[in-house]
Amino acid sequence: MLRSLSKKNKKIVFGITVFTAISTLYVCIPQKEHSKLAGNSSLMSFKGNTKNTNISTPKSEQTIVVTGTSDDAGVFERPNFLNNTYLFGKPHQDIEKTIQNDSITFVLKNIEKPLYMEFSPSGDENFFSSRIFIQPTDTVKFEIKNNVLRFTGKNAAQNNLYAALEAQTPDYSRFPYNGNLFLYKNGIQSIYEQKQAFLEKYQTENSLSPEFVAIFKKHLKFEYVDNLVSPRTISVQNGKFYVNDYDALPSLIEKEYGTSEVPFNLASYLDNITVNDFQDFSAMRHTDFLKNSLTACIRHYFVKTNAPYFSKEYFIAEKEFIETNFSGEIRDYALGRMIVDYYNKGFAFGLHRIQFMQKNIDEYMASVEGKTTHIKAMETIQKDINTYDFKLSESALNAKMINHLGDTITLQSIFDRSHQRVKVIDFWASWCPPCIKQIKENKPFKDRLSVENNVEWIYLSIDSDKEKWLAKQTELSETLHFRNSYLLLKGNKSSLAKALNVQQIPRYLIVNQQNKVVVNNAPSPNNEAAFEKIVDEIKPSALLTYRE
Template structure:
């Protein structure tokens, strides 16, 4: 402890005496004695100077919709460092990462206004010391002592997955309660933060199953995996999936505490809970109608601060799926973003909204060459591209139908909308192109054979590499059924249209195409 105090004194003295000194490798820091109220300091020493060069701190409670490095000032003197973090008024969850030649350093901790963390990196270990070390070490201790959600993948049974997620949550809360008791922690801010953080993380993990393996058995979740999983699992089962039983007794009131906006887990859970639980319509995913329905839930149930975040998040998520990248949605989406700007002229998310608008203004309505060159497999084993299909006939309206053999809503649409599709083909010169994203070619061929009386067209293909193909990635085909409508110039009119079974609306769209 004496050593750390000594370094702090040295840093303060040198900082005060060398105000104008430049360091070509590091951003100049403000005088420590001039740190503003609400600033958070991190002070450390190391026997591995390379670790300081690559040190970043991410604020998981950032006002931005994107995670970013939150160090505002840093000064390195000898083997010591002082870092100043953005002003904070509420507890924040920070993540520190760094690496040297052959070792990576990681730590997570709660930062409170006017607080200071003292650490040392020694013998390839990151150690937090000081008066509140027990609080600051909690998240690292939690990660070391309990199972991690990121190593807990969905394995083909959603209820078994839920059982494992619930078990991890119980172990984390049990560890937390024992940790608080063992270290005699009485800070209400700390206890409230961790309790709510664990709760919201649990809700998020249930709704966003982890299915994508990265490295070191770390799994990520996809926004639309949940709906797809339920479709696949309950295709042949007699019982229906009960969402309330699965998620438990969560309520809108669980998400009304504005002070919890400084928790990344709260913001993540809020967005997916609205999308998959509180908004109950059966509009197509990421359609104009679904957007307005989700927005209505937000406006009806939440106060201004949560509304400001939730609508900005809604806009950002829809933009990420490609919404607004079509003739039918771009004007609507721009108007919604403009309305958001008028409602929240001083929003902390203004930069994100401006970036989305700029992207919408530069969008090309035609599919890029990479998408047109996506390889497709015909029922007869021939390989061709989407561009070659388009070149077969000109001046036709086209509808691309993404489906799969395991998707009951897809099959239901194919069956019940047959007469309507045939009518549009004749009366409006509509060409239907059926693209399966099945991973198993034989299952696709088998289901196609079963649906032969409904799929009596030659435009049936298997997309090679499915959702990971250039076409799948460009259109963000992460849920099905999905219908893309193109005009006679092969421009995207709607990249997520209503289902053909919604015949009145669908016909109105087709009739409006010039």
């Protein structure tokens, strides 16, 4: 049986799910209410893709029927079947449903092979997290009653395993990195071994198919690897949970071993994992942990180069490694994920880099012809980088914001204070742990750029609650003050946020002295080398000048 999470914790858990499903980046999705996130986000719900029809549970060779009852009607609107065969884990796109009183039938179409799928229904008051093993022509039955999700009927034992495991073994999210990577590994390894032992015991007490057991073992393995290569460093809800940071490992190694005579043994830390461990299309199909850990291992372990992360040189090195070592579905995923990661880090913005990125996207799209989710991801990037003219619109410049006194000002009025400074705009929110973490940790670096490069830092909160913004500003008063911190009215629905396509935070915008956008989606100041390179190459008389 799986008990639900309370409404209080629901938003937190969805944030964690987003971190895992979307990319190696840790980001916050700017939505005020969980129900809005579930209803509108293509990552978390397929509400807009579900058809209400009168169906009679057809049994085609590519169809799965999921039927159930619930005393929480919201479950019927936000069932959340995540399909990891897409480029990124997202709701299964071809679903029909019919509702009758407290019963519902979902028909999942175009599933050609067995699939271990996340089923995370979100009710009006509670959120449930589970995983189901489905095969073409299957019927899966569930019931939700008194905040408990339980599977019944054929294969119930298989589908109830995940919930039982999570309830009776330690939770990775409660074991963060605390300053020593090998101590962290010992804790993560202990959790992994306890989960393995639970599976062995559960297997002796329940009827599980050999195919399912093999899939579940791989799920556990790559969940373990994922937690090793992306240590949990981001505190959520005052330390109640910790989420993975997919960029953290290199900086943690440097922090611990930068001055040590004994180098850090990364191979030993990662259990001597090899490229062959990732040559497993079946596992990639069934678990997002393989996808996430593959990307992080390529970037932080397999690729050998002294180039800065997210530079052109590193892009070339990653691409060459992927195309040399992987083929088919794994190659298509790894390369597509790499392009999206570099785009999200602001790599595409710069005249020469736009051309370089366009060329690589064109080549990639030609190689994945017919793969809808891969193509759509690339088209989204192309649309952004091909239409951006490096100039903020009048409506964006006139977006209204308030200071701590409640006075209304515009971005234009802030820009007008100085035409001699480079401006960095940091979009953040009081409820976004990565935002808070980066504001706290980067002050010395930011102070140096303010002096050496005449940089002005502007913090725009997209909070919907003024009091929460003010409280967090007070907490961060060492960095935030009345001259640099503002509340953006209408948040991510403001004309400024819409013009810049602010869908995730933290988000950094770099503007030159002429108020032209140099980088629309800049790398985090945590990546000091990459960030400083962009700032160093801004000249008063030029829009964009990058040394390639």
